[in-house]
Amino acid sequence: MIGVIRVDVDNEGYLLVNHLGEKNRFVEVEPGVYYNLREERSNDYGGDFRTIVFGTDSMGRTMLMTDGPMSYSKAAWYETSGFTFLMLISSLLFIIGSLLYWGIKAVVGKIRGKNELEVRKGARWAKRVAVLLGVLTLTFLVSFLAGSKPDPVYGLPAAAYTSPSALSVWLDLIVSYGIVLVTLPVLAFSVVSWIKGYWKLAGRVHYTFFAMFGAVLSWIFYFWNVI
Known part of the structure; x- marks a missing residue:
C-alpha cells in the first residue's frame, strides 16, 4: 500500500515511471536496463533513482529493481x-x-x-x-x-x-x-x-x-x- 510505482510508455517509446509523486522518463541503455533522463531525481528511500532493471522472480512475476534499497513486483x-x-x-x-x-x-x-x-x-x-x-x-x-x-x-x-x-x-x-x-x-x-x-x-x-x-x-x- 506504500511505495507504489506506476510504469507506462509514452508515444516516443520512453518509459514513464511515476515514483514518489514525480514522473520520470527512462530510456533503455541495455536490454532490460533503463536510465533516468530527469536531471533532478528523487531518492528511492536512501538511494538515487537513476537506474531501473527489469527481471523475474522465482515465481515468474515481473520485478523492477532500482539502485536504491527497494525492489518492486508487478501487482495483479x-x-x-x-x-x-x-x-x-x-x-x-x-x-x-x-x-x-x-x-x-x-x-x-x-x-x-x-x-x-x-x-x-x-x-x-x-x-x-x-x-x-x-x-x-x-x-x-x-x-x-x-x-x-x-x-x-x-x-x-x-x-x-x-x-x-x-x-x-x-x-x-x-x-x-x-x-x-x-x-x-x-x-x-x-x-x-x-x-x-x-x-x-x-x-x-x-x-x-x-x-x-x-x-x-x-x-x-x-x-x-x-x-
Whole structure:
C-alpha cells in the first residue's frame, strides 16, 4: 500500500515511471536496463533513482529493481492499493455502520418502550455474534488509525521499523484472529437466516451483506499476512 510505482510508455517509446509523486522518463541503455533522463531525481528511500532493471522472480512475476534499497513486483488487479483500500474501507464502513445502526435502533426502541421480539433463539445468537464482529472491527479501525501516521523521513508508519509493545502485539493478534473466527459463525447464520426465515427480507439481505463484508475483511487479513 506504500511505495507504489506506476510504469507506462509514452508515444516516443520512453518509459514513464511515476515514483514518489514525480514522473520520470527512462530510456533503455541495455536490454532490460533503463536510465533516468530527469536531471533532478528523487531518492528511492536512501538511494538515487537513476537506474531501473527489469527481471523475474522465482515465481515468474515481473520485478523492477532500482539502485536504491527497494525492489518492486508487478501487482495483479486484486493486489493493487486501489482495490485493497476500496475493499477495506467498504468493509469497515458497512460493518461499523451496521453496529451503529443496531445500537441506535435499540436505544430508540427502549426510549419508546418497544422491545424487538425475536422468538427464535437462533436469531438472537445471530445478532449477538454480528455485534461482536462489529465491536472487534471498530477496535481494529481505532488501532489502525492510531498507528498509521507515516514518519516524515522514512515515509512509513513507526510500526514498520520499531518493535511494538507486548500489549500491542497481543491486541493485534486477538482482534485480527477474533474477526476471522467470529466471521465464520456470521457466515453460517446468514445462510440459516434464509432457510429458517429470520427477520424480514430487508433484515436478511442486510445480514448477508454484513457477513460478506466480514469475509472480505478476513481475506484482506490473510492475503496481506496480518494473520
